[in-house]
Amino acid sequence: MNLASYRKKSPWILHYNAGGCNGCDIEILACLSPKYDIERFGMINTGNPKQSDILLVTGPVTKRSRERLVEIYAQMPEPKVVIACGACASTGGVFRGMYNCEGGIDQYIPVDVYVCGCGTRPEQIIDGVVQALGILETKTKELEESVRLKKETVKEGKQINRRNIADQVKPAMI
Amino acid sequence: MGRQYEIPIGAQHISLLEPLHFKFTTENEKIVKTDANVYYVHRGIEQACCSKFKFRQVSFVVGRVCGLCSISHTTAYSQVAEKLLKIEIPLRAKYLRMLVIELDRIHSHLLCLSHVAENSGFEALFMKTMQYREFSMELLEAVCGNRIQYDFSIVGGVARDLKPQVAQSIMERLKKFVPQLDELMDIYKNNWTLSLKNKGAGAITKEDAMRLNVVGPFARAAGLAVDVRNETEDLLPWKEVGFEMVTETTGDVYARNIVRLRELYVSIRIIENIINGLPESALITETKAFPDGEATVRLEAPRGELFYYAKGNKTQVLERLKIKAPTFSNVAAMTEAFTGNEYGSAPAIIASYDPCLSCTAR
Numbered sequence: 313m314n315l316a317s318y319r320k321k322s323p324w325i326l327h328y329n330a331g332g333c334n335g336c337d338i339e340i341l342a343c344l345s346p347k348y349d350i351e352r353f354g355m356i357n358t359g360n361p362k363q364s365d366i367l368l369v370t371g372p373v374t375k376r377s378r379e380r381l382v383e384i385y386a387q388m389p390e391p392k393v394v395i396a397c398g399a400c401a402s403t404g405g406v407f408r409g410m411y412n413c414e415g416g417i418d419q420y421i422p423v424d425v426y427v428c429g430c431g432t433r434p435e436q437i438i439d440g441v442v443q444a445l446g447i448l449e450t451k452t453k454e455l456e457e458s459v460r461l462k463k464e465t466v467k468e469g470k471q472i473n474r475r476n477i478a479d480q481v482k483p484a485m486i
Numbered sequence: 487m488g489r490q491y492e493i494p495i496g497a498q499h500i501s502l503l504e505p506l507h508f509k510f511t512t513e514n515e516k517i518v519k520t521d522a523n524v525y526y527v528h529r530g531i532e533q534a535c536c537s538k539f540k541f542r543q544v545s546f547v548v549g550r551v552c553g554l555c556s557i558s559h560t561t562a563y564s565q566v567a568e569k570l571l572k573i574e575i576p577l578r579a580k581y582l583r584m585l586v587i588e589l590d591r592i593h594s595h596l597l598c599l600s601h602v603a604e605n606s607g608f609e610a611l612f613m614k615t616m617q618y619r620e621f622s623m624e625l626l627e628a629v630c631g632n633r634i635q636y637d638f639s640i641v642g643g644v645a646r647d648l649k650p651q652v653a654q655s656i657m658e659r660l661k662k663f664v665p666q667l668d669e670l671m672d673i674y675k676n677n678w679t680l681s682l683k684n685k686g687a688g689a690i691t692k693e694d695a696m697r698l699n700v701v702g703p704f705a706r707a708a709g710l711a712v713d714v715r716n717e718t719e720d721l722l723p724w725k726e727v728g729f730e731m732v733t734e735t736t737g738d739v740y741a742r743n744i745v746r747l748r749e750l751y752v753s754i755r756i757i758e759n760i761i762n763g764l765p766e767s768a769l770i771t772e773t774k775a776f777p778d779g780e781a782t783v784r785l786e787a788p789r790g791e792l793f794y795y796a797k798g799n800k801t802q803v804l805e806r807l808k809i810k811a812p813t814f815s816n817v818a819a820m821t822e823a824f825t826g827n828e829y830g831s832a833p834a835i836i837a838s839y840d841p842c843l844s845c846t847a848r
Contacts, residue, residue, distance in 0.1 A: 336553070
C-alpha cells in the first residue's frame with residue numbers, strides 16, 4: 313500500500329466559508345462541474361474534515377466563524393494544505409477593517425497557497441490546487457523522514473548509545 | 487410516542503455552501519421543531535458604508551454583500567442613491583440593468599436547481615444543470631467583464647455599454663439554451679426518483695406563507711403572487727419588456743423547482759425583448775450633487791424582495807444605510823416548513839429555500 317501516491321492522485325477537498333460573499337464558493341462549485349471538472353485530478357468535495365487533505369477557505373474570518381475554522385483545521389489529519397481562496401481570504405479585501413472581521417485567514421491558521429482575485433476564476437482555483445498538490449507531496453516527505461537519524465548520537469563514557477538517541481547531549485565533565 | 491432527539495446540521499456541512507446552523511428536534515425520524523441560526527457571516531457592512539466609504543464607492547462595497555445576487559445589490563443601492571441625488575438615469579442604462587439582472591437570475595436559479603438535485607442525491611442531474619449553467623456565466627463575463635462580482639451598476643447609470651457582437655452572441659446562446667431548458671423541465675417534472683424526494687417535502691400553505699411574510703420563489707410556489715417586478719414601474723419598466731407572474735399551488739420542493747424553471751422562460755423572453763428594443767441614449771447622468779434626505783427602494787432579486795433604505799446629510803458619507811435581504815424575510819417560514827418532514831429530506835429542503843446568508847447577515 314502506497315499511501316503517498318494515493319494522497320497525490322486523489323486529494324480530497326474540504327470547503328469552508330468563513331464569512332465570504334458566496335462568490336468564490338460558487339466558483340469552487342463551478343470547478344466541480346463538467347466544464348472545469350476538477351475531478352480529473354481525483355479531487356472530490358467532502359464534508360468531513362477527518363477525510364480531507366486540502367482545506368479551501370473563502371472569506372474574511374468573521375468573529376463567529378473563526379473558532380469553527382480553527383476547529384476544522386485541527387480536526388484534519390496531517391499532512392494537510394490550506395488554500396486561501398480570493399482577495400478577502402488572503403488579506404481581508406474590501407472587508408478589511410470592518411468591526412466584525414479579521415483580516416485574512418493567515419492570522420489564525422498557516423496558509424500554503426494564496427489565490428488572488430475578487431472573485432477568483434475557476435482556472436485560478438485549479439492552478440492553486442495543483443500548486444497545493446506539490447506542497448502536499450513535500451509535506452508528506454518531511455513527515456515520513458526519520459527523526460532519529462537526524463539527531464546526534466549520545467556518548468556515554470567510551471560507548472556510543474544509540475538507544476536513547478532522543479535524549480539531550482550532556483555537557484562534557486572535565 | 488418515541489423519544490425526542492436533537493440533531494444539529496451545520497455550521498460546516500457538505501450540503502451547505504455557507505455557514506448555517508439548524509437544530510432539529512426529531513421524533514421517529516420526523517422533525518417536530520427547528521431552530522435556525524443564520525448570523526455566522528455578519529461582517530458589519532452597513533456600518534462601514536456609513537463611515538469608511540464615500541457614497542460613490544458604496545455601490546462596489548454592497549456588491550460584496552452577496553456574490554450570487556451582487557447585481558441586485560448594486561442596482562438597488564444605485565437607485566436609492568439616485569433618489570437621494572434627485573437625478574433621472576438614461577433609458578438605455580435602465581434597460582442594461584434589467585438585462586444583467588435577468589442574466590444573473592438565470593445563473594442563480596440554475597445553481598439553486600442543481601443544488602437541490604445534488605442534495606436529493608441525484609448527482610448526475612447536478613452535473614447536467616451545472617453544465618447548462620456555464621453559458622450564463624460566459625455571457626455575464628462578456629457583458630460585464632467578470633464572471634462574478636460584476637460592478638455593472640454605478641451611481642447615475644451603468645459602467646459599460648453592450649457591444650453589438652455581444653448582443654448577437656447572447657441571442658445565439660439563448661436560442662441554444664431553450665431546448666436544454668426544455669430537457670431540464672422534463673427531468674425535474676417527470677423524473678420518478680426525484681419526485682420521491684421532492685413532492686410533498688417542505689410544503690407550506692398559502693395562508694402560512696401570507697402570515698409569515700414569505701417572498702420570492704418560495705412564496706410563488708405556495709400560490710402567493712408577490713413579485714416586485716409586478717408592483718413597481720417607476721424605476722425599471724418591467725412590464726414593458728414582457729414580465730409575467732409565475733405561480734404554483736402546492737408549495738413543496740417540487741413546486742419551487744417548477745417555479746424557478748418557469749421563471750427562466752420569462753427571463754429569456756425579457757432578455758430577448760431588451761436586446762431587440764434597446765434604446766439609444768447616454769449611459770450615465772453626471773451630477774455634482776450630494777445625497778440629501780431619505781429614500782427607500784424595492785427590487786426583485788433572484789431570491790425575492792430586496793429592500794434598501796438610505797439617509798444622506800449633504801456630505802460625501804451617508805448617514806444611514808439599511809439592507810433587508812430576501813432570505814431574512816423567509817427565515818421564519820424556513821423553520822416552519824420543516825415540521826412533519828423526514829430528517830433525511832432536510833438537505834434537499836434547505837437547498838430548495840435557496841438561502842443566501844451573506845445577504846441576511848451582511
